[in-house]
Amino acid sequence: MARPSFLDESVALLERTPRVTRELLAGLPEGWLGEPDTVGGWTAKDVIGHLISAELDDWIPRAEIIIRDGTSRPFVPFDRFAHVERDREVPLATLLERFAELRAESLSRLDELVQDEADLELHGRHPELGEVTLRELIATWAVHDLDHLAQIYAALAASQDAAVGPWKAYLGILLRRDAAKAAE
Amino acid sequence: MARPSFLDESVALLERTPRVTRELLAGLPEGWLGEPDTVGGWTAKDVIGHLISAELDDWIPRAEIIIRDGTSRPFVPFDRFAHVERDREVPLATLLERFAELRAESLSRLDELVQDEADLELHGRHPELGEVTLRELIATWAVHDLDHLAQIYAALAASQDAAVGPWKAYLGILLRRDAAKAAE
Numbered sequence: 001m002a003r004p005s006f007l008d009e010s011v012a013l014l015e016r017t018p019r020v021t022r023e024l025l026a027g028l029p030e031g032w033l034g035e036p037d038t039v040g041g042w043t044a045k046d047v048i049g050h051l052i053s054a055e056l057d058d059w060i061p062r063a064e065i066i067i068r069d070g071t072s073r074p075f076v077p078f079d080r081f082a083h084v085e086r087d088r089e090v091p092l093a094t095l096l097e098r099f100a101e102l103r104a105e106s107l108s109r110l111d112e113l114v115q116d117e118a119d120l121e122l123h124g125r126h127p128e129l130g131e132v133t134l135r136e137l138i139a140t141w142a143v144h145d146l147d148h149l150a151q152i153y154a155a156l157a158a159s160q161d162a163a164v165g166p167w168k169a170y171l172g173i174l175l176r177r178d179a180a181k182a183a184e
Numbered sequence: 185m186a187r188p189s190f191l192d193e194s195v196a197l198l199e200r201t202p203r204v205t206r207e208l209l210a211g212l213p214e215g216w217l218g219e220p221d222t223v224g225g226w227t228a229k230d231v232i233g234h235l236i237s238a239e240l241d242d243w244i245p246r247a248e249i250i251i252r253d254g255t256s257r258p259f260v261p262f263d264r265f266a267h268v269e270r271d272r273e274v275p276l277a278t279l280l281e282r283f284a285e286l287r288a289e290s291l292s293r294l295d296e297l298v299q300d301e302a303d304l305e306l307h308g309r310h311p312e313l314g315e316v317t318l319r320e321l322i323a324t325w326a327v328h329d330l331d332h333l334a335q336i337y338a339a340l341a342a343s344q345d346a347a348v349g350p351w352k353a354y355l356g357i358l359l360r361r362d363a364a365k366a367a368e
Contacts, residue, residue: 006347009213013340019207024200029193129350136349143341143348147357150337153330156197160327163190165320166313173331 007114010138015107017145018100021048024152026096033092035158037151038180044152048095049083051148055102057082059141060109066124066134067113074125110138191298194322199291201329202284205232208336210280217276219342221335222364228336232279233267235332239286241266243325244293250308250318251297258309294322 058078120135157173304319341357
C-alpha cells in the first residue's frame with residue numbers, strides 16, 4: 001500500500017477531531033466541565049467555541065486567499081475570542097454538533113480547493129509571520145486541533161486538582177497548571 | 185436531576201477513554217505515530233501500552249489492597265515501563281482493543297468493590313506518598329487518563345513539528361516540547 005499523501009494524512013486527523021470531542025465531552029457530567037485549563041484560560045466549552053471560530057474565519061478563508069490572491073493580500077487577522085460573546089448561551093452539546101457540521105463542510109471545501117499536491121506549495125502572506133505555504137496552513141490546522149484537544153484535557157483535569165491528594169506530585173497535567181500560574 | 189456522585193462522575197470519564205483513544209488512533213496513518221511526545225518520551229503506542237499496564241497492575245489491584253488490608257500493606261510499586269518489552273511486536277490496533285477490554289473489566293470490578301460512598305474514605309498506604317484514600321486513588325485514575333491522553337496529542341503533534349513552518353511560534357504544544365528539551 002502506498003504511503004498516504006500529506007493531504008490524506010492531514011484529513012485523516014482533521015476528520016477525527018469532531019468524533020473525538022463528541023466521544024469525550026457529550027454527556028460528560030458538569031462536574032468535569034467548570035474549570036479552565038489555567039488561571040484565565042479556557043474551559044472545554046471555550047475550546048470548542050474557538051475551534052468553531054477557526055472553521056468559520058481561519059482555515060478555509062485563508063486557503064481561499066492563498067489560492068485566489070497569493071501573497072498579494074495578507075490574511076485577515078483572526079479573533080481568538082470570538083466565541084466568548086457568541087456562545088455564551090449555547091449549550092456544549094449544540095457546539096459539539098455545530099463544530100462537526102462545520103468541520104465536514106471545511107473538509108469538503110478543502111477537497112475542492114486543492115486539486116493536486118503542487119497546490120500545496122502556493123504561497124500566502126500572514127499579517128505577522130510573513131510568507132507561508134498552503135501546506136504549512138494545513139499542517140497548522142491539524143496541530144492546532146491537537147493543541148486545543150490537549151488543552152481540553154488540562155481543563156478537565158483541573159476539576160480534580162484537589163481530589164487526587166498526594167498523587168498530584170506525579171501528575172504533570174496538574175503540575176504544569178501550577179507552573180503556568182507561578183510564571184505569571 | 186440530582187448531581188451525580190463522585191463515583192458516577194469518575195466512571196463517566198474512565199469509560200470514555202477507550203472510546204476516545206479508538207476514535208483518535210484506530211486507522212490513523214503511520215505518519216502521525218512515529219514520534220515520542222518529547223525526546224526520550226513516549227509514542228502514542230507506548231502510552232496505550234502504559235495504560236494497559238496500569239489496568240493490570242495499578243488501579244484495581246490497589247483498590248483491592250485498600251479494601252482488604254487498609255494501611256497495613258503498602259501498594260506494590262508499579263512498573264511504568266512494563267509495556268516496552270511486552271508490547272514490542274503488538275500492533276497498535278490490538279493494544280487499543282486490549283485496553284478497551286481491560287478497562288471494561290476494571291470498571292465492572294470497581295462496581296463490585298465500592299458498595300457505597302463511605303467506602304471511598306478507606307485508607308491505604310502508597311510506598312512513597314504515604315496514606316491515601318480510595319477516593320484519591322479513583323480521582324488519580326481519571327486524571328492519569330487525562331494526563332496520558334494529552335501526551336498522545338503532543339506525540340502526534342511532534343510528527344508535524346517542521347511542517348507547520350513559521351506557525352510553530354503560536355503552537356504551545358510544539359513549543360513545550362522544545363522547552364522540555366532545553367531544560368534537560
